[in-house]
Amino acid sequence: MVTGTDGGTASFADGREFPFQVVGSDPLSDLAVIRVTASDLAPAELGDADRLRVGQLVVAIGNPLGFAGSVTAGVVSALGRSLPTRTGSASRIVENVIQTDASLNPGNSGGALADSRGRVVGINTAVAGIGLGLAVPINRTTGRILTTLMREGRFRRAYLGIAGGQRPLPPRLTQSLRRRAGVEVVQVVDGSPAGAAGLRQGDVIIELAGERIEDVGDLQRLMVAEVIGQPLTVRVVRDGQTVSLSATPSELAS
Numbered sequence: 001m002v003t004g005t006d007g008g009t010a011s012f013a014d015g016r017e018f019p020f021q022v023v024g025s026d027p028l029s030d031l032a033v034i035r036v037t038a039s040d041l042a043p044a045e046l047g048d049a050d051r052l053r054v055g056q057l058v059v060a061i062g063n064p065l066g067f068a069g070s071v072t073a074g075v076v077s078a079l080g081r082s083l084p085t086r087t088g089s090a091s092r093i094v095e096n097v098i099q100t101d102a103s104l105n106p107g108n109s110g111g112a113l114a115d116s117r118g119r120v121v122g123i124n125t126a127v128a129g130i131g132l133g134l135a136v137p138i139n140r141t142t143g144r145i146l147t148t149l150m151r152e153g154r155f156r157r158a159y160l161g162i163a164g165g166q167r168p169l170p171p172r173l174t175q176s177l178r179r180r181a182g183v184e185v186v187q188v189v190d191g192s193p194a195g196a197a198g199l200r201q202g203d204v205i206i207e208l209a210g211e212r213i214e215d216v217g218d219l220q221r222l223m224v225a226e227v228i229g230q231p232l233t234v235r236v237v238r239d240g241q242t243v244s245l246s247a248t249p250s251e252l253a254s
Contacts, residue, residue: 016038024154026145027085031145046138049121052137059116060103061114062124065106070107079099080096081097096137098122120138158251161189162194183214193249199245203237206236207234208235
């Protein structure tokens with residue numbers, strides 16, 4: 001955990017210690033990048049969590065309960081889990097979290113979750129219960145976050161100002177629109193970009209900026225820095241008809 005600090009001392013398995021600086025952190029994805037002042041460190045190889053399969057062997061590395069350099073083995077017990085995160089007044093759901101039965105305890109957080117070839121496929125983040133642990137995946141999405149943290153020190157997100165959830169579409173619309181679900185707007189925040197665009201409670205978002213929307217994850221993946229201040233076309237189902245609106249996302253404030 002690097003919250004509230006700009007640096008510290010990093011300890012390695014061979015007993016060496018080096019100072020580090022926090023380059024950037026993103027509490028809403030539970031990820032951070034630090035820079036260690038050393039020139040002879042061997043980098044870990046990164047894998048792709050999107051290629052994991054349930055039942056695949058994984059190894060969790062960390063310092064559980066203060067025992068340094070501990071390793072526990074298990075399997076991927078589930079994929080596609082969601083992890084709520086919050087910083088300040090902002091909240092977000094981290095999608096496609098890895099669930100594993102490798103034993104995790106306080107102190108494992110921030111440690112690597114590696115596959116059987118030693119590639120880092122996740123970052124241990126939470127204990128979900130007895131015999132269940134969660135890890136933030138290393139994939140294309142989180143890779144983009146880490147790259148941005150290294151380059152800019154922070155990761156900016158766009159904000160529409162709705163609360164919602166997945167809703168199946170009626171059979172008639174499923175056939176005509178060639179999709180099974182959308183995101184139903186349960187709440188529109190007063191004064192938000194969604195409110196200014198005319199989105200209403202009960203609308204079902206099926207498309208944003210030409211991209212298909214079938215669940216909340218689809219919507220969140222499009223809320224990136226590049227769309228802040230840019231008018232986007234939003235297609236919604238309203239009273240059984242499709243309606244097109246224009247929404248201009250603002251920056252999500254933490």
